[in-house]
Amino acid sequence: MPKVPAEARELFRRGEWTQDTRAICRGYTNANLVIVPRDLAYDFLLFCQRNPKPCPVLEVLDEGDPIVKRLADGADIRTDLPRYRVFVRGELVDEPTDVAEYWRDDLVTFLFGCSGTFLDPLEKAGIHVRLGHGDSDPGIGVYVTNIPTVPAGRLHGPMVVSMRSVRADLVSRAVMVTSRFPNHHGAPVHVGDPAAIGIRDLSTPDWGRGPVTVLPGEVPIFWACGVTPQTVAQESKPGLMITHYPMHMLISDIPAEEGVPV
Amino acid sequence: MPKVPAEARELFRRGEWTQDTRAICRGYTNANLVIVPRDLAYDFLLFCQRNPKPCPVLEVLDEGDPIVKRLADGADIRTDLPRYRVFVRGELVDEPTDVAEYWRDDLVTFLFGCSGTFLDPLEKAGIHVRLGHGDSDPGIGVYVTNIPTVPAGRLHGPMVVSMRSVRADLVSRAVMVTSRFPNHHGAPVHVGDPAAIGIRDLSTPDWGRGPVTVLPGEVPIFWACGVTPQTVAQESKPGLMITHYPMHMLISDIPAEEGVPV
Structure with a gap:
């Protein structure tokens, strides 16, 4: 590697x-x-x-x-x-x-x-980020949402987000760490209830790797994603x-x- | 008003x-x-x-x-x-x-x-910003520097900065306050010695209002300026x-x- x-x-x-x-x-x-x-x-x-x-x-x-x-x-x-x-x-x-x-x-x-870019800083802040290496390390999911982007000329379409599931007591820290990276999607666009942004089933992402699971005591966090284009x-x-x-x-x-x- | x-x-x-x-x-x-x-x-x-x-x-x-x-x-x-x-x-x-x-x-x-945009936040943080209303309130200066911009297509030219003079013990605070406004030029591009960015004489700005003075105990601080275009x-x-x-x-x-x- x-x-x-x-x-x-x-x-x-x-x-x-x-x-x-x-x-x-x-x-x-x-x-x-x-x-x-x-x-x-x-x-x-x-x-x-x-x-x-x-x-x-x-x-x-x-x-x-x-x-x-x-x-x-x-x-x-x-x-x-x-x-x-x-x-x-x-x-x-x-x-x-x-x-x-x-x-x-x-x-x-x-x-x-x-x-x-912010996965390493998250890890260093004590927030484990799953990589989808198997059942014991379920993956991240990438989802098309119902959040509209702002059109520009001929371009329009819905926002795509990536989801990482974080222990409830670490949610605030995950927001703070990623807010330091505005040039890498920055702070989350949504925290919690997937249905509120048009995601019906977290276990069937539009892209992703491995089974996507939110464990008991965790909260799903959604960041804007560069798959949007x-x-x-x-x-x-x-x-x-x-x-x-x-x-x-x-x-x-x-x-x-x-x-x-x- | x-x-x-x-x-x-x-x-x-x-x-x-x-x-x-x-x-x-x-x-x-x-x-x-x-x-x-x-x-x-x-x-x-x-x-x-x-x-x-x-x-x-x-x-x-x-x-x-x-x-x-x-x-x-x-x-x-x-x-x-x-x-x-x-x-x-x-x-x-x-x-x-x-x-x-x-x-x-x-x-x-x-x-x-x-x-x-950040003048009001500076004032609220205890940093008086001069408005050039006369000798007792000398103005800000705007200067063409020797800092090159990054060209794009047909466009090129030097960066313009605005200078505000701040008491030495408030310089750090002025940097912190303005760094919260990256969409309004953000943190300064230069602190101190004007000659280092090609400004020969602070008292003769390219644009500005009122006499521009750095009082004893003050440091000139330079922010990127929207006059650059x-x-x-x-x-x-x-x-x-x-x-x-x-x-x-x-x-x-x-x-x-x-x-x-x-």
Whole structure:
């Protein structure tokens, strides 16, 4: 298991690791990915400005440039994540391990914050975060909600959230710790009753890993999630949107505690 | 002197108040203004994303729409500030009290945070902020620095800062209070020695009001300033940029302590 982000990205680039990045290089900033053609770039950046909880922007690459500058100097955005999703007119058409064949000179890359970034700070604050390694460590769930995002140009759709279940006496601390990371979804958007945000059954997440369980004495906590643009693509049907595959993130060189930007 | 933002905007709209807004409706969120044609809107929004200290975006209006929605419901951006500046190809061509005659259907309005917002919280924390009402209350200064902004598309230029002089034992508190307002320039970009950021003489600000003095026992503190896009217009020479006149802000309906957005 690689410990240094550059090594992890090298593994992903060579196609030698195509699984999720939950346990890789903990303590480093994780980033969500969205790539759209230049003609949709303003709408998408405006969508992020209007929806900073799910889409806190960390870095935007110049048109046609696939090389990351600030978050992971020299990383090639076409190859350095373990898996991608490709949406064409709202249809999911491919889930490749690199997107070199889809690259065009008019594509603009957006990297934005990810709750993977605050997992290490949560652990260090004494809040165990489950990774879905089996029955004894049930996973996190990712859910489409009935919380509307604020539309921007041609883009609209519901907010996606990630749920982590926390012991009741640690809920306040979990809110405080994550509120220190506004560029990584920040404080939760909802605490408690899943039905209030349109989630019928926590045990059947829209994405996730392992059985999702809220143990006795725990409270489910919901954070805005960087998968939101993928449901926006499905609803809004733009010509092309390329994203990371859920939980298969860009691992940056930035220590999580830096919180970037500002 | 109006106490309610809607009354203040009404005065500005009727042209009955064309002075600065420093002392008007303290305790409400102030906003900086930039209006550009749609063809420059992506570059400007990207500039804001890359330079969140001078340009923290609070609201973006849709193309051609002059009516504010979130910050001041129903305010007309063409008339509801006391004074504006109009830059054509980098030249300052007009400083009118409304910009109705310049309005076009392709204009996009950006409103972003202003240090005027944290003056009331500073006062409440026991830090007197001068308003430039005379020798006994010397004013604030606004200065072009040698700190480069991060370019975005066609836009580039130096950062502008505002200076407030604070008693040495209150510097730490001033940093803490303003750090709670990341959407209003947040914590200072520089504390102390003006020469280190390219300011030769504090007593001759590029903009400002009244004599600017650092009294014995005080330290000058510099915050990123929303006048920055105006120097960017002068350096980058876009076809058209309309801004507020320095210190003549949009007074919103949002209490300062809300800090918007998120």
